[in-house]
Amino acid sequence: MNTKILQPTALFFVALFILSSCNSNKKEEPVAELEPKMETFSLVKSKLTTDLRLPAELSGFSQVDLYAKVNSYVKTLKVDIGSDVKKGQLLIELEAPEISSQLSASESRLHSQEAVYTASNSTYQRLLETSKVEGTISKNDLELALSKKNSDFAQLAAARAGHKEIKSIQDYLQIRAPFDGKVTARNVNTGAYVGQGAQIPLLTVQDQKKLRLSLSVPEAYTGYLKVGDMIGFNVVSLRGETFKAKISRMSGALDLKLRSERVELDVINSDEKLLPGMVAEVILPLNSKKETFVVPKSAVVNTAEGIFLIKVVNKKAQRVKVSLGLEVDDKIEVFSDSLQQNDVLLSKANEEIKDGDDIKE
Numbered sequence: 001m002n003t004k005i006l007q008p009t010a011l012f013f014v015a016l017f018i019l020s021s022c023n024s025n026k027k028e029e030p031v032a033e034l035e036p037k038m039e040t041f042s043l044v045k046s047k048l049t050t051d052l053r054l055p056a057e058l059s060g061f062s063q064v065d066l067y068a069k070v071n072s073y074v075k076t077l078k079v080d081i082g083s084d085v086k087k088g089q090l091l092i093e094l095e096a097p098e099i100s101s102q103l104s105a106s107e108s109r110l111h112s113q114e115a116v117y118t119a120s121n122s123t124y125q126r127l128l129e130t131s132k133v134e135g136t137i138s139k140n141d142l143e144l145a146l147s148k149k150n151s152d153f154a155q156l157a158a159a160r161a162g163h164k165e166i167k168s169i170q171d172y173l174q175i176r177a178p179f180d181g182k183v184t185a186r187n188v189n190t191g192a193y194v195g196q197g198a199q200i201p202l203l204t205v206q207d208q209k210k211l212r213l214s215l216s217v218p219e220a221y222t223g224y225l226k227v228g229d230m231i232g233f234n235v236v237s238l239r240g241e242t243f244k245a246k247i248s249r250m251s252g253a254l255d256l257k258l259r260s261e262r263v264e265l266d267v268i269n270s271d272e273k274l275l276p277g278m279v280a281e282v283i284l285p286l287n288s289k290k291e292t293f294v295v296p297k298s299a300v301v302n303t304a305e306g307i308f309l310i311k312v313v314n315k316k317a318q319r320v321k322v323s324l325g326l327e328v329d330d331k332i333e334v335f336s337d338s339l340q341q342n343d344v345l346l347s348k349a350n351e352e353i354k355d356g357d358d359i360k361e
Contacts, residue, residue, distance in 0.1 A: 037360050039347040040312055041299075043339060045291040050328040052284040056215035056233065060206030060276040061266065062179050068202060069172040071195030072096035074188055079203070081186050085177040091203060094173040094194070103170055106163040113159040117152040124149040181207040184276070206276055211267040213245060215282050216260035224286045224326075225250070231265055233282040238273060242283075286326060292333045300324070300332065301349045309334065310346040310353050317346075317357040 075095035079085060124145040131137040185204035188194060194202060213233065217225060229247045245265040254261055267274065300322075301308045308319045325333030346359070 040344050040359075041296075041347050043293055043295065043341065043343040043345055045341065046294045047288040047291055048294060048326045048328045048331060048333060049285070049287050050326065052221055052286055054215050054217065054282050054284060056213050056280045056282045058211050058213055058235075058267065058274055058276055058278045058280055060181070060184075060208060061210040061212045062181065062207040063276070064178055064205050065201035066091070066175055066203045066205065067198055068094060068175070068194035069196070070094070070096055070099065070169060071193075072099075072173060074190050074192045074194060074202075077186075077188065077190050079183050079186075081183055083183045085181060085183060085205060087177055087179050089177045090174055091177055091183070091205075092175040092188070094175070096173060099166065099170055099173065103163075103166045106159070106166045110156075110159040110163045113152070113156045117149070117156045120145070120149045120152040175202065177205055179205070179207055180209070181205045208272055208276060209269055211269050211274055211276060213265040213267050213280060213282070215263055216255065216258055217263050217284070219254055219259045219261070221284065221286060222250075222254075222261045224289070225263065225284065229285075231282060231284060233265075233280045235274065235278050235280050237278065241273075243267065243274070243280075288326060288333070292325060292335065293339055294331050295334055295345065296347060297327070297330050297332050298348045299345055300334070301351050301353075303351045308349075309336075309339075310349040310359075311339075312344040312346065312359045315359050317353050317355060317359050319355050 072094040073096070074092060076093040078093070079091050085091065124142075127137050127142050127145045131139075131142050182205070183203055184206045185201070187200045188202045225247060227247050227250060230244055231247060232242050232244055234242050245267045247263060248266040249264040251262040295309065299309055301310065301319075306321050307324060309322055311318045311320050320336055320338045322334040322336040322339070325335060327333075346353070
């Protein structure tokens with residue numbers, strides 16, 4: 001009985017084994033993969049516009065450090081830090097007793113020499129009138145009188161020059177403002193000894209009604225700027241305010257260390273909100289001067305061999321070497337003599353694509 005039951009069971013497992021063996025011998029057919037299409041675009045020209053933010057510094061349009069020309073003492077100090085001054089205004093009065101003595105002595109010499117010359121000139125004139133009567137005055141006496149007169153006149157001229165020199169030195173005892181402005185530094189007090197060779201100025205005067213904004217523009221961007229361009233800038237201490245000024249001067253040469261060009265803007269500061277020494281952030285507009293070829297950044301291949309675009313010619317890849325220009329967001333200017341309007345280029349290029357590779361659009 002048991003034998004009869006086991007026989008059908010054994011037959012079932014044998015059949016199942018044979019069926020599984022047949023299925024395992026079947027080979028799976030490979031699925032053909034489709035080659036992906038590559039995105040392309042037509043090359044066109046356009047203008048890019050962006051801005052560049054650079055640090056800059058404000059300074060007084062006119063600024064001067066005032067020193068004492070002669071050794072002296074501060075007699076009167078008429079201004080202090082923050083004082084508004086006018087051109088020619090007396091700022092400091094100095095005192096030098098030895099110069100006063102020298103001036104008095106030179107005045108005495110001048111008056112004495114004037115008297116001597118007056119006498120010799122008078123003598124010569126009398127002799128000259130008398131000599132008109134023949135035989136009254138010898139020719140030698142007349143020549144001696146003329147010589148004395150000329151010598152005294154030369155001495156008088158020397159005395160006048162000496163007096164003028166000392167007088168001009170005395171004028172240095174009064175220090176006056178060279179232009180309208182504001183006193184921004186004072187380093188001296190009444191009674192202090194000052195003189196030649198001092199390292200620290202007595203006063204510093206700056207013109208704050210008109211400021212000078214200076215910045216260095218990198219070489220790559222100098223071609224986008226010109227004198228007369230209106231530029232905006234802001235400062236940290238006056239948040240939310242944007243100031244405007246025109247480019248007044250460009251150096252026309254690059255700094256050999258920074259490889260940048262110095263640019264200056266004249267800033268009218270009538271309300272004196274801005275102060276010399278402030279650091280500003282300048283917003284330089286960078287506008288293409290003419291239409292250029294513009295491509296997506298993803299189309300640019302940057303390799304050790306150079307910078308390339310992949311142009312599609314008869315469904316074949318052709319590398320075109322380019323140079324780059326202005327960048328704005330995901331766009332960039334490219335320059336090459338091998339590019340033409342409406343050329344077909346790959347949108348997403350990579351360095352694995354070589355010349356002659358098939359391109360499926």
